[in-house]
Amino acid sequence: MSTAILLDLPRQHRAGKHVGIVSICSAHPLVIESALIAGRDNQHAVLIEATCNQVNQDGGYTGMTPLDFRQFVEGIAAKVGFDPGKLILGGDHLGPNPWKHLPADEAMEKSRVMIAAFAAAGFTKLHLDTSMGCRGEPVALPDETTAERAASLAQAAEGALPAGGDKPVYIIGTEVPVPGGALEALDHLQVTTPRAALDTIEVHRKAFAAHSLEDAFARVVGIVVQPGVEFGNEDLVVYDPAKAQALSAVLRQVPQFVFEAHSTDYQPETALAGLVADGFSILKVGPALTFVLREAIYGLDQIAVALDLLAPNETVALAMEELMLREPQHWQKYYHGDDAALRVQRHFSYSDRIRYYWPHPDAIAAVDRLMTALGEREIPMPLISQFLGTLHAAAAAKGQKIDARSLLLLAVRQQTDLYSRAAGVL
Known part of the structure; x- marks a missing residue:
């Protein structure tokens, strides 16, 4: 090292x-x-x-x-x-x-x-x-x-x-x-x-x-x-x-x-x-990387629902909301406002306090359920465009089948490559 x-x-x-x-x-x-x-x-x-x-x-x-x-x-x-x-x-x-x-x-x-x-x-x-x-x-x-x-x-x-x-x-x-x-x-x-x-x-x-x-x-x-x-x-x-x-x-x-x-x-x-x-x-x-990862997970949520692979009440987003309400210690003192504002912050804040919950067994189970539902199937490009728009161009440029896990890795890769270019590494 x-x-x-x-x-x-x-x-x-x-x-x-x-x-x-x-x-x-x-x-x-x-x-x-x-x-x-x-x-x-x-x-x-x-x-x-x-x-x-x-x-x-x-x-x-x-x-x-x-x-x-x-x-x-x-x-x-x-x-x-x-x-x-x-x-x-x-x-x-x-x-x-x-x-x-x-x-x-x-x-x-x-x-x-x-x-x-x-x-x-x-x-x-x-x-x-x-x-x-x-x-x-x-x-x-x-x-x-x-x-x-x-x-x-x-x-x-x-x-x-x-x-x-x-x-x-x-x-x-x-x-x-x-x-x-x-x-x-x-x-x-x-x-x-x-x-x-x-x-x-x-x-x-x-x-x-x-x-x-x-x-x-x-x-x-x-x-x-x-x-x-x-x-x-x-x-x-x-x-x-x-x-x-x-x-x-x-x-x-x-x-x-x-x-x-x-x-x-x-x-x-x-x-x-x-x-x-x-x-x-x-x-x-740090938070920006798990922020784009969460975006991709939530986009895949919607793709799985659109493909009738998950019911709307089986999404990761819903499971995370239930978990964060049940165990609010990681976000409660950082977010402020009425119920609607707090809900938005729990999921979409730049501060990304939701990242503290990904190691939780309930969060792992929810993500596993989503990834099992999507499996290794090819994700249709129109659905990537609709629900994962920031990844569409990069996914299309690959010119090959792209599955759910590859899209999650791609979401993070876009961010780390941006940093590497700025640092003169790429």
Whole structure:
């Protein structure tokens, strides 16, 4: 799981090459399979990251530990024939977020156990995110506190590295967007100031040095900043290079670094390419991938009903609505409005909180019922046009039979290929 491609990103940017890497932030097996097939077909590395909420020593919402997740991804890679030497695994938002309801000492101890498990399992890209307050603390912490806690996590990771493996690269940053998109209106989004970015680097440098982690700090390759991109339930702020010009220029002063751009989901390709050109070389995408997958599943729902293969009361959409109403913990505090507005958000929000439900046995059973009903039959092109319009051109271009499973993979592939083109991979 070589880290060379990550360590080389700053040099590529300094040389004027618009080259980046796409970070696939998803634990959905079809998303991962599609991304690995694309990497196999195009012979490029694939970076897959698990968040602290998805995967941790307690199992996260996927039920997987870091070692479980590595074996899960490697199993898919073997199935599709992807070269494991081109697989990079990352841990995203590693810090106290899952335990911020606890006092800081307890939350940070659990965080150190978690990051040690990620490091021991061979994850070689580790995002240190200690920016949130824990019980009794303010929501946002002073940079010095954040940096000290980040250094303690790096120390735990360095102490857990397997013998003979690549040493991990680290991502730092105190202006870290919340996982999964914004929780409020986006009319006050502020681009990180150059001074804030430089101060973040310096305060982390000092904190790492205080822990005798100079070697680890030399492998800090990226800093998370706010370039002026974000999404909410139905809002999208598209990248404006002019507003980030001063921030982008900071990289000339810190040649060790590139920027990592979070919340790039739903950005148009031109905006993504602009981010890469301006040094936001690591493009993270997650909810947009399960969003298009959900679109495809719901489209296949309607196709199965049109073909009399499913009754209207047997659709995945109906099963998901029943499940989300019965177990509202993953969406209830994020969505607001009357009953009609909540129903729309549960299924169609850009924030895609529905993604938390796909590992649920009831959701798996509903999708399995749909896929069994459609089987390997050829999906008629007119029905693809009607219910999966965004896939029609790509499906037609294949010039061959296309079945339901292939359409799901194609939906994700269109998104990952868009990102890969923007990152200069395709």
